[in-house]
Amino acid sequence: MARALDAWWHELGDPDQFVVVDAGAGCGTLARDVLAAEPSCSPALHYVLVERSDSLRAAHADNVALEPARVALGRGPTATSLQELPAGPLTGVVLANELLDNLGFRLLERGAQGWSEVRVGETDGRLVEVLVAASDDLGAEADGLVSDPPDGARVSLQHAARAWLRDALGVLGRGRVVVFDYADTTPAMARRPWRQWLRTFRAHGPGQLARVRAVTADRPQAEFLRAFGIDELAVGARAAWESRAHVGDLEALKHRSRVTEVEALTDPAGLGAFRVLEWVLPVR
Ligand SMILES: C[S@@+](CC[C@H](N)C(=O)[O-])C[C@H]1O[C@@H](n2cnc3c(N)ncnc32)[C@H](O)[C@@H]1O
Known part of the structure; x- marks a missing residue:
């Protein structure tokens, strides 16, 4: 994700203020990992964790150093925790990993x-x-x-998911909304036995979201992650694990777990089949 953020920051012309809104941030682990990866956009980066649950929001401070909501030039990375989406228009990215499957329909x-x-x-x-x-x-x-x-x-x-997308697009003047989730089109879901997808109360229709605004890109998560070099990260981690396996220390284990994480995130029968939907603003 840190690599993707850098690519999108460059695409916007390396703006001095680059706001990343992590919508439905949970306890803030993605924020922690992105900041730990020290992306090149860090000096411009203002990371906004948006989480509705009070108890999860309370955990944000354990994962990242929080500051009051304000944006200052060149002082990044900073992180802020909010209950609702911030007001726009901002330049940056609104991310949502498995948020939409929490919204009622x-x-x-x-x-x-x-x-x-x-x-x-x-x-x-x-x-x-x-x-x-x-x-x-x-x-x-x-x-x-x-x-x-x-x-x-x-x-x-999907009225709530559409309303959320409208709000998220409204946060941005320039940039993109990126959603990671189970997704399928409504006609395809109507033809599948509903117990396959309704049992877990998950599955959303990119077709319905596209009614809010046409999707700029729609691809499987495995493809998205490969486009930003996840395989290269796995090769590096495997080499580091093999060279340190005999030591078996924490550093070695970290590399080994990265290898397994990459396998899980790109598994075509599992998380790799998640869809990544993007809406780029302004519309070209
Ligand atoms: C499945 S979790 C995903 C958490 C995190 N993005 C991750 O990938 O680990 C969804 C989160 O969205 C939060 N949430 C649900 N509706 C929300 C809303 N309207 N605004 C902000 N957060 C919301 C929930 O409290 C929950 O923490």
Whole structure:
């Protein structure tokens, strides 16, 4: 990620202020690792961790040295922790790793009589699914997303994810929004048995996000990471591990775990199949 940030900073012409917003930052481990990698953009870098959970936000200070929210020239890297997205327009990047799969969505099911909305009810103290006739608006929206849905197909309506993308694009004057997540198109999801994707309440539609603004790039995570040289990092780590394996110290273990991390992050049957969606501003 640090390499990607450098590439995007150069693409913007090495601005003196480069704001990286980490939306849904969790406890701040990505921030810690990016700052530890000392990217070339560091003097310009203002890293903003945005996290809604109070307890996770409280952990930010354990992972990075925090400063009050302010941006000063050439003083980077600085890090700030916020509850909400900052106000724009900023020059930089809004990142979101597995944020969108935390946002709620409405769920519609296709039946012989048209679309029903799947809601949650209660029977004997247990939460159960209840199907109610979908409103005309929701039905029309689902029809606009999937033509000819098979009977029993389920479609998610990603209103919250779209609203988030609108807000994230609104933060930036110049730069890009980059989202890492499970993703598939709505028609493809409607044709898959819904238990495959709904069981975990994950899976988002890049098609629905593209309705907010056309996606500039959409590629698997493995391809994205390779474009920024993850294989080279793995080769270096493997060589360092092999030369220190006999010592077996912490440094050696760090290199070995980098090798395993790279394998996991690029596994085409696992994390490597995550999608990386990018929206570049201003639109070219
Ligand atoms: C699955 S975690 C991902 C954490 C981190 N990005 C990572 O990759 O480890 C999603 C995080 O987003 C936070 N979150 C959910 N909705 C949010 C919102 N609207 N604004 C900011 N954070 C949010 C959750 O509290 C949670 O920490």
